[in-house]
Amino acid sequence: MKLLSVNVSRPREISHDGKTVRTGIFKQRIEGRVMLRELNIEGDGQADLVGHGGIYKAAYVYSVENYRYWENELGRSDCAFGQFGENFTVEGMLDDDIHVGDTFRIGGTLVEVTQPRVPCFKLGIRMGIPGFEHVLLSSNRMGFYLRVLEEGEVGAGDAIEPVDVDPECMSVAEVNNLLYFDLGNLEDARKALRIKALSPGWRGSFENRLAKAEISGKTAEGFRTLIVDRIERESENISSFYLLPEDGKKLPPFMPGQFLPMRLDIPGEPKPLNRTYSLSDRPGRDYYRLTIKREPPPKDRPNTPPGRSSNYFHDRLKPGARLRVRSPRGKFYLDPKGASPVALVSAGVGLTPMISMLNAIVETGAERPVWFVHGARNGAEHAMGAHVRRLANENDFVHSYIRYSRPAPEEMEGRDYDSEGHVDAALLERLLPEEGVDYYLCGPTPFLKSVFIGLLAGGVAEERIHFEFFGPASSLREGDDAGVSGGDCVDCSTEIEVTFKRSGVTGNWNPSFGTLLDMAEKLGLSPAYSCRSGICQTCICSIEDGEVEYVEEPLDLPDDDAVLICCSKPKTDVVIDV
Numbered sequence: 080m081k082l083l084s085v086n087v088s089r090p091r092e093i094s095h096d097g098k099t100v101r102t103g104i105f106k107q108r109i110e111g112r113v114m115l116r117e118l119n120i121e122g123d124g125q126a127d128l129v130g131h132g133g134i135y136k137a138a139y140v141y142s143v144e145n146y147r148y149w150e151n152e153l154g155r156s157d158c159a160f161g162q163f164g165e166n167f168t169v170e171g172m173l174d175d176d177i178h179v180g181d182t183f184r185i186g187g188t189l190v191e192v193t194q195p196r197v198p199c200f201k202l203g204i205r206m207g208i209p210g211f212e213h214v215l216l217s218s219n220r221m222g223f224y225l226r227v228l229e230e231g232e233v234g235a236g237d238a239i240e241p242v243d244v245d246p247e248c249m250s251v252a253e254v255n256n257l258l259y260f261d262l263g264n265l266e267d268a269r270k271a272l273r274i275k276a277l278s279p280g281w282r283g284s285f286e287n288r289l290a291k292a293e294i295s296g297k298t299a300e301g302f303r304t305l306i307v308d309r310i311e312r313e314s315e316n317i318s319s320f321y322l323l324p325e326d327g328k329k330l331p332p333f334m335p336g337q338f339l340p341m342r343l344d345i346p347g348e349p350k351p352l353n354r355t356y357s358l359s360d361r362p363g364r365d366y367y368r369l370t371i372k373r374e375p376p377p378k379d380r381p382n383t384p385p386g387r388s389s390n391y392f393h394d395r396l397k398p399g400a401r402l403r404v405r406s407p408r409g410k411f412y413l414d415p416k417g418a419s420p421v422a423l424v425s426a427g428v429g430l431t432p433m434i435s436m437l438n439a440i441v442e443t444g445a446e447r448p449v450w451f452v453h454g455a456r457n458g459a460e461h462a463m464g465a466h467v468r469r470l471a472n473e474n475d476f477v478h479s480y481i482r483y484s485r486p487a488p489e490e491m492e493g494r495d496y497d498s499e500g501h502v503d504a505a506l507l508e509r510l511l512p513e514e515g516v517d518y519y520l521c522g523p524t525p526f527l528k529s530v531f532i533g534l535l536a537g538g539v540a541e542e543r544i545h546f547e548f549f550g551p552a553s554s555l556r557e558g559d560d561a562g563v564s565g566g567d568c569v570d571c572s573t574e575i576e577v578t579f580k581r582s583g584v585t586g587n588w589n590p591s592f593g594t595l596l597d598m599a600e601k602l603g604l605s606p607a608y609s610c611r612s613g614i615c616q617t618c619i620c621s622i623e624d625g626e627v628e629y630v631e632e633p634l635d636l637p638d639d640d641a642v643l644i645c646c647s648k649p650k651t652d653v654v655i656d657v
């Protein structure tokens with residue numbers, strides 16, 4: 080194996096289809112030796128630092144054998160080294176032979192293979208063949224990226240020496256095929272996740288696939304009937320409902336923090352109600368438990384009818400009643416196998432996902448430090464207090480702290496609750512270690528806002544703060560519409576244009592956004608949403624032009640001229656009323 084050519088370029092602007100595109104794909108061969116550093120090669124640059132670059136993509140490698148293949152396929156002979164945007168043109172490193180995770184010495188460097196290339200439309204521009212990126216993808220001759228383990232000098236003519244072969248032995252071609260074409264192969268997705276060197280972007284894609292398969296495999300079954308087995312009162316206004324499968328079959332698994340979508344046929348209601356309730360016990364039980372607060376009329380409108388579903392649960396649902404539910408879902412969940420300390424911070428009925436997470440952590444036996452911090456008005460409204468206290472007494476790694484905003488006269492600080500007031504960031508700062516804690520927040524919007532802003536102000540990294548709204552969501556930051564941060568981008572922008580008409584904002588779709596809602600948020604907009612899972616219809620918008628497709632099956636499809644932006648992506652250019 081040999082390094083034939085080192086190719087670099089600085090990003091430049093080119094005109095394409097009447098638009099200006101910034102790209103670093105026009106690589107030119109350089110002579111002599113250059114430094115390969117952790118982030119890239121001396122003299123090189125990427126225009127789209129979302130899709131390219133970073134430590135997992137410090138250099139892109141393409142094999143000269145592929146040049147021969149394309150010259151033959153395309154009937155051309157004008158391809159100079161660097162034509163495919165690669166930094167290293169090499170000999171003898173074909174996608175079928177090199178494994179993700181293999182390490183090599185090239186010149187003075189030590190490098191490891193992290194992922195196949197993700198081609199974008201700029202390759203089509205570079206080749207002068209619109210859509211060539213799709214041709215490359217189906218050829219499975221992608222080339223691959225390197226991470227630099229030891230920086231050093233490289234130059235054309237350097238030998239490439241294998242150092243280690245990854246134990247999973249998954250070739251670049253196999254991993255590429257798995258991501259794009261072998262979608263149902265969950266066994267290999269698990270195998271790919273065992274490759275330590277795999278880049279976070281690709282890792283995330285396989286993790287999502289497995290998580291979705293766990294959940295959506297069951298979703299395909301549609302609704303399932305659960306029977307209310309028993310009802311337990313947790314406080315004056317909160318009760319737990321234990322549900323068993325009518326057919327006696329195993330219940331679909333879920334992650335602690337996820338919720339159960341359901342469709343309620345309430346006598347007297349003109350149409351079924353779609354509602355979601357968090358699962359309040361840990362996964363792995365033979366029942367599901369929901370813990371529901373009776374929703375009164377708003378304080379400023381005492382004459383409006385009280386909450387329909389919650390009051391139906393409290394007043395009319397009896398053991399033996401049947402409920403039509405879908406499989407659990409939701410993106411607010413905790414990985415119980417994680418190791419970081421966790422703060423489960425809630426107010427009111429927002430404690431339900433936290434109890435599931437707490438029980439799941441205790442169940443693993445891993446002694447992961449966890450702080451359960453909860454705010455309630457007083458003992459009458461405080462649910463599951465005895466349960467949490469018991470777990471804290473029995474397990475040194477579980478810490479509990481309870482605040483009452485209006486304790487009853489007979490309630491005593493230190494015995495019934497820990498202090499008076501609301502749960503806020505100052506309290507968390509006092510209770511928790513300074514660094515490394517993952518925060519999970521759930522409760523009324525003012526509570527979420529105050530804790531979220533306070534944590535950020537206290538220096539907690541945003542990616543460590545996870546939250547869930549039980550009603551329509553809004554931005555948590557004053558004067559800042561970026562309510563939610565999205566995942567890592569692993570792909571380049573496409574040519575599909577999305578126009579959020581009412582906001583006057585247009586952008587190019589990038590598959591790594593996930594959904595139209597995520598894209599809107601990335602662009603600084605804050606459309607209304609609640610479940611983010613196609614259940615509640617809060618995010619429904621009219622679609623004025625173009626077509627979308629659903630990435631997650633909604634509970635009910637909206638009319639043709641409307642779209643649920645939380646679970647859809649564009650198929651063509653679209654204009655949406657956001």
Ligand SMILES: Cc1cc2nc3c(=O)[nH]c(=O)nc-3n(C[C@H](O)[C@H](O)[C@H](O)COP(=O)(O)OP(=O)(O)OC[C@H]3O[C@@H](n4cnc5c(N)ncnc54)[C@H](O)[C@@H]3O)c2cc1C
Pocket residue numbers: 338354355356357358370371372373374375376377380383384385386387388389390409428431432547548549550609610
């Ligand atoms: C992801 C997620 C998880 C959730 N988990 C839980 C959970 O674990 N436990 C839980 O208790 N809840 C949970 N919820 C909330 C739950 O889904 C319901 O939203 C809640 O029970 C209220 O529904 P409802 O049908 O009772 O009230 P609705 O009938 O939807 O009414 C809501 C409120 O509006 C008021 N109202 C009615 N008519 C009017 C009017 N004309 N004008 C003004 N106001 C009016 C009602 O009085 C009530 O206060 C969760 C929500 C989400 C999104």
Ligand code: FES
Pocket residue numbers: 607608609610611612613614615616617618619643644645646
């Ligand atoms: S936010 Fe609930 S359906 Fe989209």
